[in-house]
Amino acid sequence: MSESRTIISRDNAKPPFFVGIDLGGQSIKIGIVDDNAQTIDYTTVDTFPKDKNGNLIPVKDPAADAMKRTSDAIYSGLRRAGLHSSDVVRVGLVTPGTQDIPAGKLVDPANLPGWENFCIRDELSECSKFPVSYDNDANAAAFGERWMGSGKGYDNMILLTLGTGLGCGIIINGNTYIGQNSHGGECGHNIVDPSDNARICNCGQRGHLEAYASATGLARRIYECLLTKISTSLKDSFKKRYGKEDKNFNVNTFIENMDAETKAHLPKMLYEEALTGDAFSIEMIEATAKWLGIGIVTLMHTLDPHCVLIGGAMTFGGKGDRIGEMFLQRVRKEINARAYKILSDRLVLEFASLGGDAGYLGAAGVARSDYKHGN
Numbered sequence: 001m002s003e004s005r006t007i008i009s010r011d012n013a014k015p016p017f018f019v020g021i022d023l024g025g026q027s028i029k030i031g032i033v034d035d036n037a038q039t040i041d042y043t044t045v046d047t048f049p050k051d052k053n054g055n056l057i058p059v060k061d062p063a064a065d066a067m068k069r070t071s072d073a074i075y076s077g078l079r080r081a082g083l084h085s086s087d088v089v090r091v092g093l094v095t096p097g098t099q100d101i102p103a104g105k106l107v108d109p110a111n112l113p114g115w116e117n118f119c120i121r122d123e124l125s126e127c128s129k130f131p132v133s134y135d136n137d138a139n140a141a142a143f144g145e146r147w148m149g150s151g152k153g154y155d156n157m158i159l160l161t162l163g164t165g166l167g168c169g170i171i172i173n174g175n176t177y178i179g180q181n182s183h184g185g186e187c188g189h190n191i192v193d194p195s196d197n198a199r200i201c202n203c204g205q206r207g208h209l210e211a212y213a214s215a216t217g218l219a220r221r222i223y224e225c226l227l228t229k230i231s232t233s234l235k236d237s238f239k240k241r242y243g244k245e246d247k248n249f250n251v252n253t254f255i256e257n258m259d260a261e262t263k264a265h266l267p268k269m270l271y272e273e274a275l276t277g278d279a280f281s282i283e284m285i286e287a288t289a290k291w292l293g294i295g296i297v298t299l300m301h302t303l304d305p306h307c308v309l310i311g312g313a314m315t316f317g318g319k320g321d322r323i324g325e326m327f328l329q330r331v332r333k334e335i336n337a338r339a340y341k342i343l344s345d346r347l348v349l350e351f352a353s354l355g356g357d358a359g360y361l362g363a364a365g366v367a368r369s370d371y372k373h374g375n
């Protein structure tokens with residue numbers, strides 16, 4: 001969706017308008033959205049300011065500086081779209097954790113050094129002069145999918161985003177589920193393998209779903225295959241791209257230093273080798289699907305969702321693709337084998353459809369929901 005985003009004109013839009021802001025470690029996505037989830041204007045700003053050569057510009061208070069630049073970008077967007085500030089009734093802001101969502105506060109966000117205990121909601125509200133709703137980015141992505149993506153019409157649904165980690169957004173009775181400590185939906189850390197030699201998760205614990213169904217987990221598994229005598233074109237593909245020789249290669253260093261491009265590329269590499277018919281690559285995709293299915297069954301028996309969506313970098317071609325559909329069918333097979341029949345019979349299992357736009361659209365949707373409910 002991100003590449004094919006449709007921007008509609010103000011004349012075709014339905015007021016009132018909302019601003020959706022999706023704040024990540026690299027960039028801040030800002031969309032002005034109408035009452036029908038149509039985007040009127042879209043822009044991004046760097047989370048940390050950079051000069052024109054891409055070098056970071058040191059600032060005294062990076063969080064407050066980012067909110068000031070975000071606020072300026074909102075007003076620039078309003079001017080481009082031909083809107084007045086009074087046309088916007090509410091702003092939705094979503095960020096990664098850890099957070100205290102009711103307090104509007106970031107607590108200890110891993111990818112935002114210097115932003116600890118920052119009262120982000122009120123700071124943005126003060127800068128921009130708009131009322132601001134605040135939520136988690138994974139929840140917002142689920143909310144966006146429910147508003148105008150694959151989850152449309154499902155009041156009880158879950159979005160699993162398979163990327164560097166495994167993100168989970170939960171919608172219960174049409175609302176995002178936050179939990180008591182703003183840690184609801186951390187299902188990437190649900191245990192799928194309790195054995196002593198289970199894989200190590202990004203959080204340091206063993207056996208969590210994220211260790212089996214994320215790009216970092218995948219990097220470890222590809223590395224392990226390099227050390228074996230297994231015959232697979234994946235080995236050649238990996239070495240060609242990253243130029244590593246087995247004995248000099250340290251997987252932990254490699255994973256720690258993986259940039260965003262590498263993280264996005266690894267699942268793509270696996271997908272491309274699977275497309276050529278490489279048996280080991282296909283097996284690895286099937287194994288990912290199996291673990292993911294096991295993780296989903298736990299969620300089904302806990303929350304009884306109507307719909308589960310799978311999105312992110314690890315969808316292996318996604319909807320309509322031969323490998324993508326095989327992946328989804330393998331997840332489905334695992335669910336059918338392990339879940340209560342009534343739940344597996346009625347579950348809608350599908351790929352997410354909004355891509356990287358789900359966050360800002362969902363943020364606007366959360367703001368809209370608060371506005372309609374008079375919050």
Ligand SMILES: [Zn+2]
Pocket residue numbers: 188189201202203204205208210
């Ligand atoms: Zn974990």
